[in-house]
Amino acid sequence: MATTVEHTSEPTTADRLRDDPLALESQVCFALSAGARGLVALYRPLLEPLGITHPQYLVLLALWQDDTAGRPGTVTDLADRLALDAGTLSPLLRRLEAAGLLTRERSADDAxxxxxxLTDRGRSLRAEAAKVPPAIASATGLTIDELAEIHTAASKVVAAARRAGVIGGGAPRPA
Structure with missing residues (x-):
């Protein structure tokens, strides 16, 4: 006599959200917030030897990209790209300038x-920072494909927030 084994699978996040839309474990905001804090904590020991914080690292990433493309960045462009307001970006730039990693200069055409x-020192820091992304991938234990999926989903959230006007910047730039 054959017996049938009934397989019950764990409920998915979508199932939990449909069953209880207020369940903490189902909240995208919770997953993104806790995940972001955890990810930034993984960066901290990697960036400390470089003498920079995670927000400063993000500024430098944008400036290294500009430098490679041969174009100077502007405070306005950086604020848009980083989804930061000027009041948050200015102290970051001031500290990076004090550390000798960048310079700020008013345009002669439009004050x-x-x-x-970037200064030469800021430019040279890029080589050391190149070790950070693979170390983060290793620290998370996620595959490149999994990290790419997370990036794609998180980028959609950023784009939606930009469209809603709750964070600055225009359309997200291609990676």
Missing amino acids: RVVHVR
């Missing part, structure tokens, strides 16, 4: 425009 350029 409202402030150009941000």
Whole structure:
């Protein structure tokens, strides 16, 4: 006599959200918030020897990208790209300038425009920072494909927030 084994699978996040839309474990905001804090904590010991914080690292990533493309960044462009307001970005730039990693200079054509350029020291830090992404991938234990999926989903959230006007910047830039 054959017996049938009934398989019950664990409920998915979508199932939990449908069953109880207020369940903490189902909340995208909770997953993103806790995940972001955890990820930034993984960066901390990698960035400390470089003498920079995670927000400063993000600024430098944008400036290294500009430098490679041969174009100077501006404070306005950086604020848009980093989804930061000027009040948050200015102290970051001031500390990076004090550390000798960048310079800020008002445009001769338009005094409202402030150009941000890497110094030689800021440029040279890029080689050391190149070790950070693979170390983060290793620390998370996630595959490149899994990290890419997370990036894609998180980028959609950022784009939705930009469209809703709750964070600055125009359309997200291609990676």
